Amino acid sequence: MPDSAPTPSHRNDTPTGEHWPAPTAGAPVRARVRLPGSKSVTNRALVIAALSEAPCLVRRPLVSRDSELMVGALRALGVTVTEVPSDSPDAPDLSIAPAPLTGPASVDVGNAGTVMRFVPPLAALASGDVRFDGDPRARERPVGELLGALRALGADIDDGGRGAFPFTLHGTGAVRGGEVILDASGSSQFVSALLLGGARFTEGVHVRHQGPPVPSQPHLDMTVEMLRAAGATVTTGQNSWKVEPGPLRATEITVEPDLSNAAPFLAAALVSKGEITVEGWPEHTTQAGDALRGLFTRMGGEVSRTDGTDLTLRGTGAIHGITADLRDVGELTPTIAAVAALADSPSRLTGIAHLRRHETDRIAALATEINRLGGDAVELPDGLVIRPRPLHGGVFHSYDDHRMATSGAVIGLAVPGVEVENIATTRKTMPDFPGLWSEVLS
Known part of the structure; x- marks a missing residue:
């Protein structure tokens, strides 16, 4: 499929911005991350x-x-x-x-x-x-x-x-x-x-x-x-x-660290067989991102806590598909979908019809961009079915949506040649995602 402007079955502004070459992880990613506030x-x-x-x-x-x-x-x-x-x-x-x-x-x-x-x-x-x-x-x-x-x-x-x-x-x-x-x-x-x-x-x-x-x-x-x-x-x-x-x-x-913004970094450990520690993960929190501990454990990661404040996720080498109702934690969907596209078995993500009216129609956008890279993602009325296939490089459009941009970065860890369009849109919730991403991968 050509890398032209996307034409998913949803309304969105024409994608704009430069293409950012997503770094590929040539070795297990091991880092400590201090996240900005929620x-x-x-x-x-x-x-x-x-x-x-x-x-x-x-x-x-x-x-x-x-x-x-x-x-x-x-x-x-x-x-x-x-x-x-x-x-x-x-x-x-x-x-x-x-x-x-x-x-x-x-x-x-x-x-x-x-x-x-x-x-x-x-x-x-x-x-x-x-x-x-x-x-x-x-x-x-x-x-x-x-x-x-x-x-x-x-x-x-x-x-x-x-x-x-x-x-x-x-x-x-x-x-x-x-x-x-x-x-x-x-x-x-x-x-x-x-x-x-x-x-x-x-x-x-x-x-x-x-x-x-x-x-x-x-x-x-x-x-x-x-x-x-x-x-x-x-x-x-x-x-x-x-x-x-x-x-x-x-x-x-x-203000607590933004646990939803931890998603791509923890995913980096899972995808690269590495280990990421997020500093200051609260013991008690109402943030939706706290669900990442259970979701990524089900997908093959191992989670542990250090000193009651930090949380570490270790990639075991396996990435499993997942069947999950994400209604309560819909903002995690783009990262979960990106990991699912790299898994060893299909995933079914449901309960997220409301994502069609977020920064963009995230369900349609995810299906379009995963398929653009050779994947097999099918829209449901309230979610996605993702069947893993070998992916190839290409432009991953963000639709001016910060979580779409970071999901493209996650796929790029394992797929050479992925370019994320308008990575600057991540500034919506992170001051410098590209800088922090490069630091973590260095």
């Missing part, structure tokens, strides 16, 4: 800090496009965000000084799901008009359920009836809140967004989900745990989440 924790921490009654220090935050978009959104609403020296070589800490949220303002959400979902409830609490827009792909990503829920809770939103970006939220300085029913099967972020703002709503918020199962349960657990740590009263039930009205009192939030 995007999911960082952006939740920034929202909670902005709504807190007192100044809050966010320690070891991620510095990436998504986190910069969140900082920009908060500053646009009148929140003071200041960089301060830290004990981390990766990034400065961030001091958040809460202030009355104000407009008029313009918020660029880029293509960051947390920004496009978490910031509108804050804007509803602001005084003045707040206009939202983002990258072209942002206009295709689901947000209508959230806007409908905010209207039901008392917000005034002008979206021209599209339920999509761009839109203007006419903030009145307060949101009534109360009970709302929505379908969050498209994204758990709809629920998290309402919960994060709910403590500041006059009546709090009681969110009820009605529809197919909500994906990404660990992210909902993360939101609930972080709100409780900030002093919110949160109760949960079956498809039900309630936040009582009241003050948030966060003074310091430390």
Whole structure:
């Protein structure tokens, strides 16, 4: 198949950017990795800090496009965000000084799901008009359920009836809140967004989900745990989440390493018969990436812990296919699919229909790019079947999706001649993936 622009059966922007020759592992990869902070924790921490009654220090935050978009959104609403020296070589800490949220303002959400979902409830609490827009792909990503829920809770939103970006939220300085029913099967972020703002709503918020199962349960657990740590009263039930009205009192939030971004590095150990140690892997975490321990063990790796803080994965030489429902950990799918394409038996990955409306349609994109390199990947309505075949070099398109780009890098470890298009898109959640990847392989 020629290395022309991809034509998968899904919507995406035309791939852009230079081709990055993915390094091939000529020997077992052995390294220690210190990962940047979690995007999911960082952006939740920034929202909670902005709504807190007192100044809050966010320690070891991620510095990436998504986190910069969140900082920009908060500053646009009148929140003071200041960089301060830290004990981390990766990034400065961030001091958040809460202030009355104000407009008029313009918020660029880029293509960051947390920004496009978490910031509108804050804007509803602001005084003045707040206009939202983002990258072209942002206009295709689901947000209508959230806007409908905010209207039901008392917000005034002008979206021209599209339920999509761009839109203007006419903030009145307060949101009534109360009970709302929505379908969050498209994204758990709809629920998290309402919960994060709910403590500041006059009546709090009681969110009820009605529809197919909500994906990404660990992210909902993360939101609930972080709100409780900030002093919110949160109760949960079956498809039900309630936040009582009241003050948030966060003074310091430390961001964990991004465990989902550990996926390609741990995969490097599995694929190359090597050994990778990730520093600072938390003993208790709500991050979806923690599931990598079990998934990669099933695929042939051996996992161990050192000193209760570091996690090591050793490749045994075997790479097995896997049958897995990834509904709760869908963001790991691109890396799991890349490893599956190099396995010794077929894989079936399901429960991930919601990935069709992420940064790109990840199901279609993965099938297209694996097949482009000679593989055999078949789309399911909610997933993929991957039957391993000998792969060859070629261009692996990223579709401006950071996790597609890193999955191409994983395949390139074992397949000479793979070139990843627009590797720079990894900056969405990692400051310098190519640099860290080269360091690990050196």
